[in-house]
Amino acid sequence: MEATDKVFAGPVxxxxxxxxxxxxxxxxxxxxxxxxxxxxxARILELAAGTGALTRAMAARLDGANxxxxxxxxxxxxxxxxxMPDDERIDWRQADALELPxxxxxxxxxxxxxxxxxxxxxxKSHREVRRIxxxxxxxxxNAWDAVSRNDxxxxxxxxxxxxxxxxxxxxxxxxxxxxxxxxxxxxxxxxGGFARxxxxxxxxxxxxxxxxxxxxGFCQGTPIRGEIEARGAPGLEAVTEAVARxxxxxFGSGAIEGGxxxxxxxxxxxx
Numbered sequence: 001m002e003a004t005d006k007v008f009a010g011p012v013x014x015x016x017x018x019x020x021x022x023x024x025x026x027x028x029x030x031x032x033x034x035x036x037x038x039x040x041x042a043r044i045l046e047l048a049a050g051t052g053a054l055t056r057a058m059a060a061r062l063d064g065a066n067x068x069x070x071x072x073x074x075x076x077x078x079x080x081x082x083x084m085p086d087d088e089r090i091d092w093r094q095a096d097a098l099e100l101p102x103x104x105x106x107x108x109x110x111x112x113x114x115x116x117x118x119x120x121x122x123x124k125s126h127r128e129v130r131r132i133x134x135x136x137x138x139x140x141x142n143a144w145d146a147v148s149r150n151d152x153x154x155x156x157x158x159x160x161x162x163x164x165x166x167x168x169x170x171x172x173x174x175x176x177x178x179x180x181x182x183x184x185x186x187x188x189x190x191x192g193g194f195a196r197x198x199x200x201x202x203x204x205x206x207x208x209x210x211x212x213x214x215x216x217g218f219c220q221g222t223p224i225r226g227e228i229e230a231r232g233a234p235g236l237e238a239v240t241e242a243v244a245r246x247x248x249x250x251f252g253s254g255a256i257e258g259g260x261x262x263x264x265x266x267x268x269x270x271x
Contacts, residue, residue: 012221013075017051019208019217024152024260025053025113027204028142032113033057035264039138041065041108047097047129047141048072048115052080055090058111062089068102070095097125105134112141114262117179126192126267135271139194143185143263145201147177151258152206152247156218159246163239169227172218185265194267202264207257211247214256215240 032054036044042065049055049069058067068091071077081092095101097112097119110129119125129139147153153172161168179185182199189197208214218224219240228239251258 012223012225013051013073013079015217015221016076017079018221019213020221021051021053023208023214023217024150024206025050026057027206027260028202028262029053029057029113031202031204032111032140032142032264033061035140035266036109036111037061037063039109043107043109044068045100045102045107045110045129045132046070047095047110047112047125048118049080049092050076050113050115052083054111054113055080056084059084059087059090065089066091068093068107070097070100072096098128100128100132102132104131105137107132108134108137110137110139112139114142114144114176116141116143117175117177122179122188123191126189126194130193130269133269135269137269139265139267139269141265143179143265144177145261145263146180147173149259149261150177151250151260152214152218153177155246155250156215156243159243160224160239162246163234163242164231167231169224169231171222171224171227176222180263182263185263189265189267193269195270197265197267200264200266201261203259203261205257206260207255209255210244211251211253211256212240212244214247215244219243 036058044065044067046055046067046069049071055069066089070093074094077092077094098121110133147157157172186196228236
């Protein structure tokens with residue numbers, strides 16, 4: 001992973017929250033929130049909360065519980081907190097998933113929506129989660145399936161390869177979609193001290209008002225933005241438009257939709 005893969009700053013959080021969250025993250029946030037609440041936890045730790053898609057989905061279902069929502073990126077966390085300024089059930093904390101600043105056995109459930117792929121030492125992050133969970137506590141996290149099984153991401157990469165044939169941006173396949181091997185996920189979770197996890201593949205549909213919204217979300221609302229800008233010509237706007245044209249060729253003009261696929265991983269801390 002390149003160091004820039006974890007940088008969500010400048011205008012990126014705003015574009016990410018406005019376009020990518022409803023496109024690909026919200027469907028899985030609703031799914032994850034329902035799974036978390038079915039466990040009836042009293043205290044929930046959220047890792048890599050981003051701009052708060054899962055946080056909001058869980059908060060809408062809370063019944064006497066509270067959430068400690070963490071992220072490494074303060075700009076993302078600031079945006080999430082600004083969306084829910086008066087909710088005293090949520091404690092927003094900047095934290096590194098590899099060194100969680102919480103006491104042993106202090107949470108009932110830990111949840112992470114599409115953040116594990118960014119952790120540079122995944123077994124260590126899993127060990128940290130196991131440490132802060134109470135005996136019998138559960139860890140739930142998402143990981144994207146391969147790019148080829150996510151329609152918009154696949155077209156995005158094809159378009160970027162056409163614009164930059166010698167050196168296309170690799171962020172999407174390198175990091176968000178770079179952790180889809182089930183065997184590797186199982187081994188990493190078990191290396192963190194958990195028993196073999198349960199892994200479920202979940203398919204959803206991603207819908208957008210237009211191809212340009214999808215292209216803008218990916219090209220300008222993720223670290224791909226920095227990769228595109230670093231390459232110079234033809235420039236960010238031209239590349240975004242090229243990706244939009246590729247999406248229109250595949251999915252048509254006007255409102256578009258495509259398939260997305262991810263895994264839900266569930267691991268329980270033994271006593």
